[in-house]
Amino acid sequence: MSDYVLSKDYFVKVIEDLIALVDKRKEYYTELDSAIGDGDHGINLEIGFREVNKNLDEWKNLNVRDFYNNVGKALLDKVGGSSGPLYGSFFMKFGLPVKTKGPDEGATFEEFIQMLDKGVAIIQKRGKSTTGEKTMLDTFIPALETLRKEYEGGTPAKEAMEKAVQAGKDGLESTRNIVATKGRAMRLGERAIGHLDPGAASAAEFLEVFYEDMP
Amino acid sequence: MAKIKRLFNDPYEIVEEYLEGYVKAHKQYVKMCDMEEAQGRVVITNDAGTKDKVGVIIGGGSGHEPLFIGYVGEGFADGVVVGNINTSPSPDPCYAAAKACDNGKGCIYLYGNYAGDVMNFDMGAEQADEEDDIRVETVLVTDDVVSSENIEDRRGIAGDFFVFKVAAAKADTGADLDEVVAAAKKANDNTRTMGVAMSSATLPAKGDVIFELPDGDMEIGMGIHGEPGVRRGKIDTADNVVDEIMDPILKDLPFVEGDEVYVLVNSLGATPLMDLHVCYRRVAQILEEKGITVYKALVGPFACSMDMAGMSVTLMKLDDELKELMDAPCDTPYFTQK
Numbered sequence: 001m002s003d004y005v006l007s008k009d010y011f012v013k014v015i016e017d018l019i020a021l022v023d024k025r026k027e028y029y030t031e032l033d034s035a036i037g038d039g040d041h042g043i044n045l046e047i048g049f050r051e052v053n054k055n056l057d058e059w060k061n062l063n064v065r066d067f068y069n070n071v072g073k074a075l076l077d078k079v080g081g082s083s084g085p086l087y088g089s090f091f092m093k094f095g096l097p098v099k100t101k102g103p104d105e106g107a108t109f110e111e112f113i114q115m116l117d118k119g120v121a122i123i124q125k126r127g128k129s130t131t132g133e134k135t136m137l138d139t140f141i142p143a144l145e146t147l148r149k150e151y152e153g154g155t156p157a158k159e160a161m162e163k164a165v166q167a168g169k170d171g172l173e174s175t176r177n178i179v180a181t182k183g184r185a186m187r188l189g190e191r192a193i194g195h196l197d198p199g200a201a202s203a204a205e206f207l208e209v210f211y212e213d214m215p
Numbered sequence: 216m217a218k219i220k221r222l223f224n225d226p227y228e229i230v231e232e233y234l235e236g237y238v239k240a241h242k243q244y245v246k247m248c249d250m251e252e253a254q255g256r257v258v259i260t261n262d263a264g265t266k267d268k269v270g271v272i273i274g275g276g277s278g279h280e281p282l283f284i285g286y287v288g289e290g291f292a293d294g295v296v297v298g299n300i301n302t303s304p305s306p307d308p309c310y311a312a313a314k315a316c317d318n319g320k321g322c323i324y325l326y327g328n329y330a331g332d333v334m335n336f337d338m339g340a341e342q343a344d345e346e347d348d349i350r351v352e353t354v355l356v357t358d359d360v361v362s363s364e365n366i367e368d369r370r371g372i373a374g375d376f377f378v379f380k381v382a383a384a385k386a387d388t389g390a391d392l393d394e395v396v397a398a399a400k401k402a403n404d405n406t407r408t409m410g411v412a413m414s415s416a417t418l419p420a421k422g423d424v425i426f427e428l429p430d431g432d433m434e435i436g437m438g439i440h441g442e443p444g445v446r447r448g449k450i451d452t453a454d455n456v457v458d459e460i461m462d463p464i465l466k467d468l469p470f471v472e473g474d475e476v477y478v479l480v481n482s483l484g485a486t487p488l489m490d491l492h493v494c495y496r497r498v499a500q501i502l503e504e505k506g507i508t509v510y511k512a513l514v515g516p517f518a519c520s521m522d523m524a525g526m527s528v529t530l531m532k533l534d535d536e537l538k539e540l541m542d543a544p545c546d547t548p549y550f551t552q553k
Contacts, residue, residue, distance in 0.1 A: 030421060038301050038440035039425040040418060047227060047299060047420075077254060080276070081302035081331035085338065088305075126334055183330045184442055187362040187370065191443060 004157040007106040010213055011064045015052065015071055017209045022049045025205060032198040036185040041083060041198040048079040048087070063103045065095035082183060083199065085126050086136065090119040109157040113148055120144050127182060131171070134180035134192060136199035143168035143207055161211045165204075172196060172204040218424065219417045221522065226419035230277050230299055231255060237284060241548040244288045253311035256304055258284055259294040263316050269386040269395045270294065270316030273379050274309070274336070275326050276301045278416065279439060281549035282375055282518040283326075288547025291383045292325075296336075300418060300521075301425075301440045303332035309339025313349050321350035321392040325379050325399060327371025328355040352392055354382065354399035358408040358529065360467045361436040361445050372439050373481040373518040374406040377531045377541070380550075384543035402537060407467050409460040410527030412437035412483060413450055416520045435459055439483065439520045439527075453490065457497040460528055465505065468532060472506035476530045477541055482516040483525035491515065491526055498528055510538060517550075 022029075026042030033041035051074045059070045068091050076088030097114040098107045107115065120140045124130060131141045147164035151157065175197040183199075185192045223229045238247050238258060248257035264270065273283045274296030283295045293316040298304035303326075313322045322343070324336050333355070340351040357366055358374025371378075381402035386395045413433045415424035425441045428434060433456070436444030451459075470476060480495045482488075491514050502509055510533055518527070531537065544553055 027421075034426045034441075036443070038438075038442055040301055040421075043418060043420045044299065044302055050227065077305045077307060079302070080298040080305045080335060082334060084302075084305050084331070085334045127330075184440075186330075186368065187438075188443060 004109045005106055006112055008104055012060055013213050014210055017213060019049045019053045021205060021209055022046055029198050029202050032196055032201055035195045036188055036192045038184055044079050044081055044083050048075040051078040061103055063101050065099040068095035086123050089122040089126050093118040093122045116144055129182045133182040134175045134178040134185060134197045135182050136203040138171040138175050139168040139200040139203035142171040158214045161214060165207050165211045168204045168207045172200045175200045219422050221417060221419055223419050229419050244548055248311055248315045250311045252307040254308050256297045256308040257294060257312045258287055259315050260287055263293045264318050269320045269392050270322035271383045271386050272312045272316055272322055273325050274304055275332055276303055278521045279518050285549030286379055286547050290387055290543060290545030291547045292379060303335045306335050306338035309336045310342040313343040313351050314347060317349045323395050324351060324353040325382055327375055328357045352396045354396055356403055358406045360407050360409050360463050370438055372408050373479055373527045373529045374408045376517045377406050378402045381540045384540035405532040407464045408527050408529040409464050410525060411435050411456050411460060412523055412525035414524040415441055416523040453493045454497045457494050461501050464530055470507055470530060470532060475508045475510050475533045477510055477533055478512040479529040480514045481518055481527045483523040484519040485522050485524040486526050494526055
């Protein structure tokens with residue numbers, strides 16, 4: 001157990017930076033989706049995070065659990081498709097491990113790992129999927145496993161997260177050679193080879209924001 | 216914005232604004248569901264939930280008009296759940312539609328088989344069951360023959376129209392939910408579609424086409440959201456294109472000599488009725504050569520992809536029950552028959 005703590009401000013800043021990230025990268029996500037899907041992943045994320053942005057000032061005063069629940073619900077309601085329930089449920093569950101905390105409290109690093117774990121678990125459940133199916137889980141699962149292993153092995157918190165982000169990026173890169181067995185790309189068979197999965201790509205960049213914003 | 220020849224205001228408000236216009240234009244048929252959970256994304260018939268019948272709910276992403284919304288009305292669907300462009304609706308509106316259309320006999324969700332739609336509609340059905348004890352069953356449409364070897368993995372495209380019509384007509388007879396499910400499954404089992412695209416639809420929020428298809432090229436087997444198909448090549452004659460898409464359709468079921476079929480030659484949005492009828496001519500010739508009887512045909516825009524150029528051919532193999540259900544009267548803004 002370390003004394004490394006993530007403040008409430010950190011958790012708000014992550015969402016502010018995700019809003020900016022999606023706005024900046026929407027064309028890239030959409031371009032990846034055009035190759036193997038229906039070409040709107042970036043736009044769908046933009047629709048959801050615009051809604052988050054509209055309400056952010058009001059939600060900032062809530063505790064981490066309620067703040068993330070509102071972020072997730074906004075994505076669930078506004079986005080639809082697969083990204084809506086997957087990212088929406090991720091954020092709705094993300095705050096559960098710190099549900100008893102007050103509006104100014106943050107979380108310990110151990111709690112942060114539990115939060116990511118809750119979020120990734122619901123993506124697996126909703127998507128009925130795991131690694132190797134060319135989805136965002138190819139980013140999230142190795143990232144989470146690396147984070148847990150490194151931190152439990154004594155790697156300092158931020159460094160462990162850095163390694164997790166790298167594992168996520170490696171996972172993203174691995175989707176290039178996967179024949180999709182979930183989602184729209186599933187029907188492409190061999191023709192999906194050579195293309196990155198758009199959900200895995202956005203997931204890798206989301207995790208990087210969680211890392212970059214760490215103190 | 217030179218790349219996009221569309222009329223809209225704020226591209227992020229296009230669905231809200233189109234729905235506002237739709238319910239005003241067709242107020243004698245439909246209204247906006249005013250439940251909070253509907254989030255302005257559920258349109259229902261003026262008497263939804265008041266008749267002694269199974270509630271028939273259809274839905275999916277926007278951009279396919281007249282599918283899905285155009286088939287809400289008398290003798291057809293009771294309600295539609297509307298998503299963003301090419302994107303399934305979210306769970307709360309799916310739930311609200313079930314609450315609005317149920318009158319004690321339960322509801323059926325009917326939509327094309329896409330991962331996002333399945334996730335959201337399933338969450339809506341769970342909520343209807345847990346919070347209101349409404350039984351909701353689902354039948355997925357899987358008519359696109361080239362989208363997968365496995366039928367249960369296939370996408371739903373223009374065949375939606377036949378499956379919705381059959382299920383809705385069955386519900387109108389006062390049948391129970393299991394019987395409506397059985398009729399919908401039978402319609403789906405007997406329906407096959409394949410299409411061709413000659414240009415991409417445009418996305419208002421992108422201000423551009425969804426995917427690149429060089430001028431003069433076509434893609435055989437492309438999905439109605441622009442999902443890649445089976446072959447790209449130069450645009451060919453109507454007869455050659457129809458020959459190429461009819462072959463996989465006929466072999467898949469298979470449709471054989473002596474069968475009787477309902478035919479739908481569907482525009483993906485930008486292909487004129489003139490061209491569709493040229494295509495239908497060839498479809499009819501092929502069916503005649505094979506000894507397959509055309510019971511009836513529909514030619515026009517039924518399941519579109521906004522401004523995409525292209526068309527699809529759908530065949531449904533008929534029996535007496537399917538004929539009767541297809542012939543049952545209905546009256547909706549985009550499909551009426553006596």
